[in-house]
Amino acid sequence: MNQPHRVLPLALVLLLVAGLAGSVLKPYPIYLISLWAVYTISAIGLNLTLGFAGQISLAQASFVGFGAYATALLLPHGVPFGFTLVIGAAISFILGVLLGFPALRVQGHYLAFVTLALATIAFLVFRNESWLTHGTAGIDKIARPIPFTSDVAYMWLCLAALAVVTLGVWWLLRSPWGRAFLALRENPVRAASLGVDVRTYTLLAFAIGAGLGGVSGALFAPLGQYIEPSEFALPLSFSLLLMVVVGGSGSFLGPFLGAMVSVALPEVLRSFQDYYLLIYGVIVILLLVFSPDGIVGIIARGVARLRPTDAPVEPKP
Amino acid sequence: MRISTTKLAIGCSLLAVLAASPAAFAAKSVLEIAIPAELSGSGATVGVLWRDGVMMGIEDANAKGGIRGHKLHGTAYDTQTNPAVSRAVIQKALDGKPFAVLGPVYSGSVIVDEALTQKAGITEIMGGEAGNLTSQGDPTLFRTSLGQAQTIPPIISYLKDKVHAKSVGASYVNDDFGKAGNVLFLADAKKAGLNVTTDISSEAGQVTFQPDLLKMQAAKTDAVFLYDHEEEVARFLKGFRQMGMKAAIVGGSTVADAQAIKLSQGAADGAVSFAGIGSSSPIPAIQSFVKRFEAKYKTHPDHNAIKGYMAVAMLQAAADKEGKADAKGLAAALHGLMITPDKYPLIMTPMKVLANGDIDNGGYLIQVKGGKAVVLNYVGPK
Numbered sequence: 001m002n003q004p005h006r007v008l009p010l011a012l013v014l015l016l017v018a019g020l021a022g023s024v025l026k027p028y029p030i031y032l033i034s035l036w037a038v039y040t041i042s043a044i045g046l047n048l049t050l051g052f053a054g055q056i057s058l059a060q061a062s063f064v065g066f067g068a069y070a071t072a073l074l075l076p077h078g079v080p081f082g083f084t085l086v087i088g089a090a091i092s093f094i095l096g097v098l099l100g101f102p103a104l105r106v107q108g109h110y111l112a113f114v115t116l117a118l119a120t121i122a123f124l125v126f127r128n129e130s131w132l133t134h135g136t137a138g139i140d141k142i143a144r145p146i147p148f149t150s151d152v153a154y155m156w157l158c159l160a161a162l163a164v165v166t167l168g169v170w171w172l173l174r175s176p177w178g179r180a181f182l183a184l185r186e187n188p189v190r191a192a193s194l195g196v197d198v199r200t201y202t203l204l205a206f207a208i209g210a211g212l213g214g215v216s217g218a219l220f221a222p223l224g225q226y227i228e229p230s231e232f233a234l235p236l237s238f239s240l241l242l243m244v245v246v247g248g249s250g251s252f253l254g255p256f257l258g259a260m261v262s263v264a265l266p267e268v269l270r271s272f273q274d275y276y277l278l279i280y281g282v283i284v285i286l287l288l289v290f291s292p293d294g295i296v297g298i299i300a301r302g303v304a305r306l307r308p309t310d311a312p313v314e315p316k317p
Numbered sequence: 318m319r320i321s322t323t324k325l326a327i328g329c330s331l332l333a334v335l336a337a338s339p340a341a342f343a344a345k346s347v348l349e350i351a352i353p354a355e356l357s358g359s360g361a362t363v364g365v366l367w368r369d370g371v372m373m374g375i376e377d378a379n380a381k382g383g384i385r386g387h388k389l390h391g392t393a394y395d396t397q398t399n400p401a402v403s404r405a406v407i408q409k410a411l412d413g414k415p416f417a418v419l420g421p422v423y424s425g426s427v428i429v430d431e432a433l434t435q436k437a438g439i440t441e442i443m444g445g446e447a448g449n450l451t452s453q454g455d456p457t458l459f460r461t462s463l464g465q466a467q468t469i470p471p472i473i474s475y476l477k478d479k480v481h482a483k484s485v486g487a488s489y490v491n492d493d494f495g496k497a498g499n500v501l502f503l504a505d506a507k508k509a510g511l512n513v514t515t516d517i518s519s520e521a522g523q524v525t526f527q528p529d530l531l532k533m534q535a536a537k538t539d540a541v542f543l544y545d546h547e548e549e550v551a552r553f554l555k556g557f558r559q560m561g562m563k564a565a566i567v568g569g570s571t572v573a574d575a576q577a578i579k580l581s582q583g584a585a586d587g588a589v590s591f592a593g594i595g596s597s598s599p600i601p602a603i604q605s606f607v608k609r610f611e612a613k614y615k616t617h618p619d620h621n622a623i624k625g626y627m628a629v630a631m632l633q634a635a636a637d638k639e640g641k642a643d644a645k646g647l648a649a650a651l652h653g654l655m656i657t658p659d660k661y662p663l664i665m666t667p668m669k670v671l672a673n674g675d676i677d678n679g680g681y682l683i684q685v686k687g688g689k690a691v692v693l694n695y696v697g698p699k
Contacts, residue, residue: 028409035401050497096546127491128518138400140428225432226423228493231401231633267405273393277357 004173011166011256019159023152030151031223038219039129041165043243043255045212048169050241051250052178053205054185055103059115061209061239062122063092065232067217069126072139072227081145081222089214096210100203119237119280126229138228142221158219165212172208173252181205185250241268246284248296256293348384348642350391350632351374351410353420353430358398359521360423363621366626368393369443370534370625374663378629381662385642387628389416400425404433406429411437416644419628422621424493426448431458440635440647442641444621447497451674457648459631459674461624463593465498465569467675469697471591471682472567473505480565482539483514488529488553489544491518498544498569501518506542514538519553521546530560543568550690551580559583570595570620573683573690574663585685589693593680594627594666595620597690602658602665623665627678630656630663631670669698 015037022033046060067088074084097119102114126133133139143149148157172178180201183191192198221227239262247258265283269276291297339444352371355364375389383389392413394406403426411433412629418434421427422444426429430500434441443458445448448465451458474483476602484505486685499516506513514536530553533541541564543553550571557566566585570592571577594600596607596618606626610618635650636642654670682694 026412028405031405031408035405038614130496136491137447138425138428138493141432221403224401224429226400226404226425226429228400230425231399235399235431267409270395274356276395277397 004170007253008166008170011253012163014256015159015163015166019156022155025183027151030155032263032267034151034155034158035224036259037155037162038216038223039240039243039263040255040259041162041219042213042216043240043247043259044087044165044169044211045216046240047209047244047247047251047255048066048172048181048212049205049209050244051248051254052173052185053181053202055100055202055205056108056112057099057206057209058112058234058237058241059099059119060209060213061232061234062119063096063213064217064220064236064240065122065126065227065229066092066095067131067214067219068221068227068232069139069217070214071218071221072142073132075143075222081218085215085218088218089211092214092217093207093211096207096213097203099210100206103206104199105200111285116234119234123229123233126232133229136229137138138226139221140226142225142227144222144225148181154223158223161219162216165215170252177201177204242284246287247296251294251296254294254296261295345387347390348387348416349368349413350389350629351392351407351413351415351418352393353396353403353406353410353418353426354393355398355421355423355426356395358392358396360396360398360676363422363444364396365419366397366616366619366622367420367422367625368476370611370618370622371628373610373613373622374627374629376625378633384416384633384636384674387642391419396421396423396426398423398426400429404429407433411439414644415439417632419625419632420444424497425459434458438645438648440632440644440651442631444624447493448501449497455674456652459648459651459670460676461628461631462676463622463678463680464675465501466570467677468591468593468680469498469501469505471680472589473502473511475591475682476511476540476542476565476567476587477509480540480567482511482565484538484540485540485542486515486517486533486536486564487505487513487542487544487662488515488517488519488526488533490521490546490549490575491671492521493559494546495519495544502542502544518640519545521549523549524552526556527560529553530556530562530678533564534560534562538564540565542568543572545569547571547574547576548580550574550577551582551584554581554584554588561585565589573685574619575617575690576619578685578688578690583688586687587685589682589684591680591682593620594623594678596623598681599692600666602662606665627668628663630661630665631668633663634661667698 018033022030042064049055049057070088070091071084099118103111144154148154180196183196184201188198242256243262246261247254266280269279272279336481339654352368354368355361372391375391379388407430418439418441424445424447427443427445427450435457441458442461446464489495515532566588568590570590572588572590634656635647638650639646651670652672656664656668658664666678668676670676677698679697681692683690
């Protein structure tokens with residue numbers, strides 16, 4: 001399940017099935033599928049930073065926020081959606097590079113705290129700089145790009161964006177960059193001794209992950225057509241981290257499955273009323289206790305069991 | 318056997334009526350009430366009380382025959398105090414074609430919801446008080462309490478006419494509630510010729526207000542306008558008294574709220590607020606509601622529970638005005654409606670629904686004296 005070339009068709013089929021199902025469903029599941037696609041893009045970005053390059057980040061929500069605010073603020077000025085998406089991704093990419101510098105000096109818990117600081121600063125900027133961001137009142141009536149104004153059309157746009165990101169990351173992971181990321185995660189010293197430019201690839205791991213957060217934010221703003229600072233605070237960063245870990249950190253399919261659990265499972269459990277979040281929490285805890293490598297780990301073990309074992313070879317006389 | 322023409326005509330007519338309206342002999346359908354509310358997350362204390370108030374209202378309405386013979390059924394949806402989730406649950410609720418939507422309370426969730434309820438033509442009666450909610454021109458959105466645009470002007474008048482203040486320092490909590498109130502206060506204070514010497518934001522959960530108070534002390538303001546949550550109001554007031562400051566304290570409804578008075582341990586004495594209908598309002602029907610609510614849910618209801626309860630009465634009155642329980646006509650029937658407790662007991666105190674979706678059901682100028690909220694003046698609905 002960790003081989004991108006093996007699971008790429010599966011991921012693309014998953015997107016197609018989601019889209020076809022969404023086209024015949026009611027607006028509520030259509031919204032959930034769109035939200036899943038948007039969060040999956042962001043989780044793929046974080047998976048690249050955390051799962052493949054081994055750099056922890058609690059600031060992914062901030063990058064989603066930068067992308068969302070760039071789109072929400074630029075669209076009313078007549079800037080086409082495609083440009084706002086690129087601008088949002090570029091802002092997040094640049095900030096990701098800046099965030100990557102501390103990662104050159106600190107690791108583990110210390111790096112988590114550095115990224116936590118950025119997340120806090122970003123939230124304060126979104127909330128307090130109301131001359132630009134409209135502060136706690138938020139920005140509403142964010143227009144969807146023509147011709148993707150209907151719920152179904154916008155869902156297809158989100159799924160198409162996810163498909164492009166999926167193909168891009170698949171290519172990246174198969175390229176020397178992807179191998180360098182893995183080397184960085186497994187042993188930075190050995191990676192350096194083999195000629196991997198640790199500095200450049202650490203910065204790139206943050207920057208690409210952050211850029212995908214920006215893409216996700218650019219799609220998020222017109223989806224709900226309203227944004228406010230609290231949506232991009234720490235709870236979203238934790239939620240995205242949960243998506244990566246629950247899905248299977250460092251696996252290609254992990255973010256897809258993790259985001260599905262995070263978006264769909266609470267909705268499925270709503271019939272338990274006051275207890276639904278409690279049950280959701282217990283399920284997630286049990287999942288991680290029994291399968292630390294996430295849902296992908298469970299599937300991989302299941303597939304391995306189903307495979308016939310090779311028959312013992314009789315020695316030739 | 319011969320059948321007379323008259324008998325034949327009567328028989329055919331009866332059959333025709335039966336065929337045309339089978340529902341006439343069936344039980345009337347149940348009206349679904351969607352209740353999106355903040356049942357988890359930072360707004361849970363507010364949303365849970367709102368939901369319980371609505372549920373109690375539905376129970377009481379059903380005991381009296383529901384709405385035009387239709388029983389009501391409420392379904393609560395947790396928004397998790399997150400607009401993105403709120404958008405999902407309101408979509409789920411609207412897919413079920415509800416009779417009306419009662420909730421949510423937080424501004425962000427209300428804003429994402431109202432766009433969808435308006436599109437669906439479903440009436441949404443929410444618990445939000447932020448000034449901007451009803452200024453968007455949504456004909457299907459209604460409040461259940463006074464908005465900030467109605468509660469702040471009486472405080473400005475009090476500052477001008479009773480305190481004779483020339484300068485005022487403002488302190489507000491930097492969230493959607495506090496910021497929206499602060500913006501309105503600054504605009505009204507400017508119009509009234511008050512000099513706002515300091516305008517300081519605080520965080521929800523802020524422990525100490527000493528730096529803010531030092532700034533206000535240095536500015537030597539005649540009065541302090543405090544727009545914060547109950548716990549922070551108490552902390553601010555304690556610090557204010559410890560520093561020996563003498564400026565008059567005025568503010569939003571939380572300044573003279575029972576919780577703030579209790580937590581401030583005497584520091585709230587002298588503080589004045591203008592509050593809409595709440596659990597301490599000296600209205601017999603409200604006091605009876607408070608006792609029944611406490612007995613049922615084992616907790617004290619605040620104004621959010623009362624607002625939720627009254628929202629059900631608004632539906633009853635609107636349906637009666639349109640003459641049928643039709644979801645599409647509810648909003649139009651609500652505009653300009655005067656609802657009185659003699660006809661609709663759940664409303665508890667007379668309420669006028671205004672053209673923009675605001676309501677007017679009166680309010681109280683309250684001062685804290687000897688650890689109790691004392692009504693200085695009652696302003697009834699116009």
